[in-house]
Amino acid sequence: MKLFDPEKGVATVLMVFSITSILILSLIMLFILDGGLPLFNKVGITDFLFGDKWIPAKGLFGASQFIIAALLVTFGSVLIAVPLGISCAIFLAEIAPLWAKRIVRPAIELLAGIPSIIYGVFALVVIVNLVKISFSLASGETILAASMVLAIMILPIIISISQDAIESVPRLYKEGSYALGATDWQTIYRVIVPAAGPGIIAGVILAMGRAIGETMAVVLVIGNVERMPTSLVSPGETLTSAILLEMGEAVVQSVHYNALFCLGIVPFVLVLVLSVLSSKLITKSKARFA
Amino acid sequence: MISKHTTDKLAKAWLWMSAILIILILLSVLGYIFVMGIGAMSVSFLLDMPKNNWREGGIFPAILGSLIVVVVAISFAGPVGVGTAVYLTEFQKEGNVSRIIRISSDALNAVPSIVFGLFGLSLFVFYLKDYTGGPSLLSAGLTLGFMVLPTIIRTSEVAMRSVPYAERMESYGLGASKLQTIRNIVLPGAVPGIATGLILSIGRAVGETAPIIFMVALNPTIPESLFGSGNTLTTQLYYLAMEGISLKVAFGTALTLMLIILILNAITRVFKKRLSRNLRRG
Numbered sequence: 001m002k003l004f005d006p007e008k009g010v011a012t013v014l015m016v017f018s019i020t021s022i023l024i025l026s027l028i029m030l031f032i033l034d035g036g037l038p039l040f041n042k043v044g045i046t047d048f049l050f051g052d053k054w055i056p057a058k059g060l061f062g063a064s065q066f067i068i069a070a071l072l073v074t075f076g077s078v079l080i081a082v083p084l085g086i087s088c089a090i091f092l093a094e095i096a097p098l099w100a101k102r103i104v105r106p107a108i109e110l111l112a113g114i115p116s117i118i119y120g121v122f123a124l125v126v127i128v129n130l131v132k133i134s135f136s137l138a139s140g141e142t143i144l145a146a147s148m149v150l151a152i153m154i155l156p157i158i159i160s161i162s163q164d165a166i167e168s169v170p171r172l173y174k175e176g177s178y179a180l181g182a183t184d185w186q187t188i189y190r191v192i193v194p195a196a197g198p199g200i201i202a203g204v205i206l207a208m209g210r211a212i213g214e215t216m217a218v219v220l221v222i223g224n225v226e227r228m229p230t231s232l233v234s235p236g237e238t239l240t241s242a243i244l245l246e247m248g249e250a251v252v253q254s255v256h257y258n259a260l261f262c263l264g265i266v267p268f269v270l271v272l273v274l275s276v277l278s279s280k281l282i283t284k285s286k287a288r289f290a
Numbered sequence: 291m292i293s294k295h296t297t298d299k300l301a302k303a304w305l306w307m308s309a310i311l312i313i314l315i316l317l318s319v320l321g322y323i324f325v326m327g328i329g330a331m332s333v334s335f336l337l338d339m340p341k342n343n344w345r346e347g348g349i350f351p352a353i354l355g356s357l358i359v360v361v362v363a364i365s366f367a368g369p370v371g372v373g374t375a376v377y378l379t380e381f382q383k384e385g386n387v388s389r390i391i392r393i394s395s396d397a398l399n400a401v402p403s404i405v406f407g408l409f410g411l412s413l414f415v416f417y418l419k420d421y422t423g424g425p426s427l428l429s430a431g432l433t434l435g436f437m438v439l440p441t442i443i444r445t446s447e448v449a450m451r452s453v454p455y456a457e458r459m460e461s462y463g464l465g466a467s468k469l470q471t472i473r474n475i476v477l478p479g480a481v482p483g484i485a486t487g488l489i490l491s492i493g494r495a496v497g498e499t500a501p502i503i504f505m506v507a508l509n510p511t512i513p514e515s516l517f518g519s520g521n522t523l524t525t526q527l528y529y530l531a532m533e534g535i536s537l538k539v540a541f542g543t544a545l546t547l548m549l550i551i552l553i554l555n556a557i558t559r560v561f562k563k564r565l566s567r568n569l570r571r572g
Contacts, residue, residue, distance in 0.1 A: 007468055011381050017373035018382075021443065022394040024436050028401060031412045087308035095305055104309050106559065107316050113490075113555055114319065114548070115497025116403075117524045121531050121544050122319050125326075152315055159312075183294050185301040213402025215500040216524075220531060240404045240500070247408075247504055252416060264408045268401065275400035 032268060035261030042255050048262060054226050056246070061259040065228045067266060069143060069236035072229060073218060074211040076147025077154055082204055084151075085158030089200075090188055092159070093166035112156035120220035123149035128221050135233050141223035144232045149217045154207035161206060161282070165199020166192055170289050198288070202281035209274035212267045215240035239263045320548070327545025330538050336546065340510040344526070345536045349543055351512055355427060355520035356496055356550075358513060362431020363438060363495045364488060371442025371491075372484060378443075379450040380472055399440035406437050406501035415505060423517030430502040430522070437501055438491035445490065449483020450476055486561045493554040497547065499524040523547045 039048065043061050051062020088108075092101060127148050132140030169192050177187040193200070223235025224245060237245075243260050250256040338348025374391065382388045410433030414422045422429045453476050461471040477484075506525045513520035523543055530540035 010469055011377070014373045014377035014381060015387075017370045018377045018387075018391050020370050021374065021398055021439055022390060024439070025394045025398050025401075027413065028398075028405065028409045031409050032405060035408060035412050084308050084311065087305050088312055091305040091309045095302055096309065100309065104313065107313050110552075110555055111312070111316050111319075113493055113497075113551055115499070115524060115551065117497070117499045117527050117531075118323060118544055118548055118551075119319065121527065121540060122322055124531055126318070126322060152319070155312060155315075183298040185298040186294060188301070209400060213400075213404070215402070215404045216528065220528075240402065243404050243408065244500065244503060247411070261408055261412075264402075264405050268405045271400050271402055272397060275396065279396065 032261055032264055036258055036265050037262075038253075039255060039258035039262050043259070048259070052228055054242075056250075056256040056259070059255065061255070061262075063239070063242075063259075063263060063266070065226065066237055066239045066242050066263060069222070069229050070212055070238040070240070070267065072143050072232065072236070073146045073150060073222070073238055074208055076143060076232060077150035077211045078204060078208055080147060080151035081154050081158055081207065085155050085203075085207075086162050086193075086200060088155075089159045089162035089166055090193070093163045094188055094192065095184065108156050108159055111152070112160075116153065116214060116216040119149050119153055120217040123217060124220045131233070137233060139223065139235070141221055141235055142233045143222065143229050143236050146218045146222040146236075146238070147232070149221055150211045150214060153214065153217060154210050157207045157210055158203045161203030162196070162200045165196040165203070165282075165285055168199065168286065168289055169195045195288075196285070198281045198285035202278040202285065205274050205278040205281070209271040209278070212274075213240065213271050215244055219244050239267050323541065323544050323548050326537075326541035327543075327548075330542025331545055335542055339512075340539075343535065344510070344530060344539050346539075349523070349526065349539070349546065351510060352521050352523045352526040352543065353546070355506070355513055356522040356524070358427045358516070358520065359431040359434055359502065359522055360492055360495045362428060362516070363434035364492060366432055366435035367439045367442050367491060368488060371439050371487075372446045374443045375446030375450055375484075376472060376476070378447055380468070380476060395440045395443050398436070399444075401437075403437070403498060403500040406433055407504055409433070409436075410501060411504040423515075423519075425505040425507060425519055426517045427513055427520045428516040430505040430520075431516075433501045433505065434495040434498060437498065438494050441491045441494065442487050445487025446480065446484045449480035449487070452483060453479035482561045482564045486558050489554050489558050489561070493551055493558075496522075496550055496554075497524060499528050503528065523550075 039061065042059070048061055048063055049067070050064050051060065052064045053060040053062045054065065088104070092104060096104065123145060127145050128140035130140065131137065131142055131145045131148070173191050173195055174187055177191045182190065218238055219241035222237065222241060224237045224241060225235040226237055227235075229236035243263050246256070247260055250260055335348045336353060337350050339350055341347035374395075378388050378391060410429060414429035414432060415424050422432070457475050457479065458471055461475045466474065502522065503525055506521050507519035508521055508526070508529055509519060523546060527540055527543045527547065530536060530543065
């Protein structure tokens with residue numbers, strides 16, 4: 001009998017490795033809650049979520065302006081990116097010749113690989129000035145500018161997930177449509193896109209999560225004014241950019257510090273909910289054709 | 291009324307336009323950074339110390355800092371990620387344990403980068419200060435390692451699953467043990483895929499700013515040790531752009547960062563070509 005079974009030994013070590021990601025996730029939740037929850041001993045949760053005065057020096061921590069700005073930026077970016085992204089996904093899945101695919105696919109991968117700070121620096125000059133000139137504003141650092149740069153950043157997610165969804169629509173659907181005399185386009189928008197619907201929506205939801213959680217590109221172009229945004233062309237400050245800008249001056253374990261962690265809890269929870277929703281939809285849409 | 295064939299042509303024209311527009315967006319981002327950054331770029335820019343509060347001189351400390359945090363991140367996430375993938379594909383294929391591991395890994399992948407920043411700040415900079423040196427390159431590297439772990443797990447798992455089942459059976463048929471099969475059949479077959487995942491993760495780690503922004507110091511000095519403070523390309527770029535210190539140096543830094551990403555992207559493409567050849571063979 002062997003005293004030591006190397007296979008069992010390796011299995012144990014690998015199991016410890018595998019548990020690491022569970023451990024890290026649990027620790028993140030623990031530490032973020034530990035950093036944030038003490039706030040609610042001093043400030044009511046409704047005051048935090050719905051209050052619109054954020055004056056740390058006076059103990060006022062109303063985060064609604066950050067939440068509204070984050071939602072505006074996110075919806076703005078989705079509105080811009082969805083038509084373009086889904087069109088490009090249809091192009092890649094249905095009509096692109098091989099040579100075009102060979103150019104567009106790597107371009108989208110590269111777009112996904114560019115660091116957010118680079119998008120930020122690009123937008124800081126190019127997009128901000130574009131917005132400033134187009135709307136004749138005093139400054140182009142606005143919600144709209146942030147939406148535009150985020151739209152570029154979420155395009156790859158929308159495109160790749162929608163393309164997968166469109167390509168997984170069975171050939172039979174298409175052939176049936178052609179047999180009835182439909183053109184390519186009629187087949188695309190009456191048959192293929194509806195059939196791929198849940199998958200496409202999953203991509204959009206995932207992209208929303210990415211947009212809510214993004215920090216660096218937004219903070220450089222949104223103007224960072226702690227005021228309720230009045231329109232898309234007014235400046236604002238999102239949840240993530242507020243954390244980034246104020247953490248440096250917050251004293252550890254002060255109410256301000258707790259409040260900044262709470263600002264982190266909001267996108268954290270939103271993003272987790274959105275990503276669960278998205279993966280449920282993807283599984284469901286795959287099951288439809290299986 | 292417009293005929294359905296005209297609509298068809300118009301719609302296709304729009305689909306082509308959308309793809310062209312996306313290429314144009316990519317080219318304008320790359321082109322803009324290139325044009326703005328090339329003026330600052332030179333060998334001495336990459337290898338010199340910064341002078342006069344970053345307005346002159348080079349960005350060597352930031353390059354070194356980026357290199358160190360990436361090495362720390364991959365030294366942690368590489369073994370742990372590949373190990374997890376081996377466990378999930380070879381030892382614990384289905385069942386509750388592997389389901390929880392997958393869910394956690396997916397959830398970890400979705401955590402916003404600034405939340406990693408808050409987490410790293412409280413765990414490494416405050417709670418484990420005595421072991422990590424507080425805001426140090428080690429803390430920053432480990433935080434990035436946590437962040438890229440899901441990518442490595444997922445890509446390695448896919449790579450190992452792509453090794454044909456028949457090859458494993460042949461190995462067992464020749465009398466090899468499970469460990470020998472993993473070492474001689476599964477891992478070698480998965481190497482291109484694992485390498486792609488690692489390079490992808492290097493690219494992400496080198497480009498991230500928000501997770502490490504609270505752990506760097508803007509010192510124009512060479513980092514002394516893992517436990518010492520340092521700066522990376524991304525965090526330096528943020529300060530330069532945000533404070534408007536020097537746009538010239540900022541764009542030079544941005545170009546450096548972008549060239550690193552482009553090179554990593556090119557390497558991934560080589561591995562991917564190999565990977566698709568392997569798949570065809572299998």
